[in-house]
Amino acid sequence: MAASDAQKAERAQKMLLAGATPDVAAALTGWLGRLAHERRLSPKTREAYARDMTSFLLLLGDHLGAKPDLPALAALTPRDVRAVIAARRAEGIEARTQMRFLAAARSFGRHMEREGLGKVGALAAVRAPRIPRTLPRPLSPADARAVADPDTRAGEAREPWVLARDAAVLALLYGSGLRISEALGLMRRDMPEPGRGDQILVHGKGGKTRMVPVLRAVLEMVAAYARACPFELEPQKHLFRGVKGGPLSPRIVQLAMERMRGSLGLPDSATPHALRHSFATHLLGRGGDLRSIQELLGHASLSTTQIYAAVDSQTLMAAWKAAHPRAR
Template identity: 50%
Template structure:
């Protein structure tokens, strides 16, 4: 079989296997296009390494012969080129998912690949803003552009992230049919999972201000949040305006649009919110993901304890 230049030099058989697998992931698991892109890159990189490692004759049939030594060689190569443990673990997960599928399709034992152990890495805990800092971010974002409607747009997006706990992709997926916002909105998040999210009056007002000032006709089936030229707003623009605002406020680089969502969850937890209710509001598939906020809260309490408790100070 010939190699395809567009697929890292892979043979047609390998390239077609990846395409078939990704089609199945889309159809059965409702995997997002961003995840599909990452999967394709991870598996193509792995197979390209194996082609160079084993020679040009490496095709789909050779995957059955792979050993744990092959996997360790690939992982060592990835680390040598600077890939972090977290990114390597993600790549290995994609490789294993692909290998399980092709092993079932072609009927072979994939133990050599599946027995590879994921590298250990420390989980990054969310770093929320204080309530005052979150409000300062929204107010400062509202002063970045010379065009008033863009300022109200950016403030509305950040208000949805902090006031409703939305992911930036979820906020930017709203369309003209979603306005005016009611007391609740239906959000379709990761894995095509739908959830109901309450909308605070301040968020409804922020979006209403944007709708009133936006110079474009916000059709029902088109993006609610628009870019300067009228197309759907690019999330990178929100990241950039957030970066400018946090630098002006002297806040750390961890203050990103996603940090506003983290802050929503942490502030609810600090106010006595139920962990499972917060899980539903955030759209987390697993409670363990939401429990990261418990660790954040505990860390904050320990800091207060160590700074204030007489026994702790005298220890």
């Protein structure tokens, strides 16, 4: 049986604490508790932070010649931190992962300072690696509709309720702009029957909730899946189930998308998350304003949503170049 995110986070935490000096291990325990209870980070994010701190302390120990204790961490210089980042880069780690790696160390450094355990000023003095800005790659409206159409996979040798389930999940991602974790985190009671409501309460990143509208066509697809599902869908249990009755794994949805990429001739960028990008880009292209799209997506900052304005402008320019007689 595959380990849950919480179990993976617990294993990563044990590995981190096992490799630290006693005083650092005690500080790390407090830091991880704060990430869970005050910042309310998901188990998956906490697992990533724990793994990053494990790598940071191992590389720092190699650089210093001994496991760092709290006084050693407080005495770090910018040169020490740059040496650790350089060692991490030599492992072939991409810039985005390096930035998270440094963010984890800085977060722990702030925890040390807050608890009066020392100030690791060197971490703030080092510039984070630059991440090349890449624009989301949405699907065309026709391709997005085809992906969320139950008839697209009608010829597959899969049970009808499984095909109905996958279509309902993908329709939610495109129709309401949900993250895959948000869609699969829905309980049966969260989803209204067609004609009895058109909004759902979504639990997003950081424990934040938001109300999201759902198209009637999507509600009908979810209802069709629920009728065909061979398992009892109790109100307080997960809406989307795997073939053994447990909560549906994101990997199953990703595999369904991979199969459709082949049959529809879509690029590798056509992932379940690309449906969320498509939702935002298509709304913006039809006159939606950025503030409303920000709230629908659950972005904490408008700057995160503004990237879709660049995508839409790019799409308009491509259409102009393809259609205007003087553009060639």
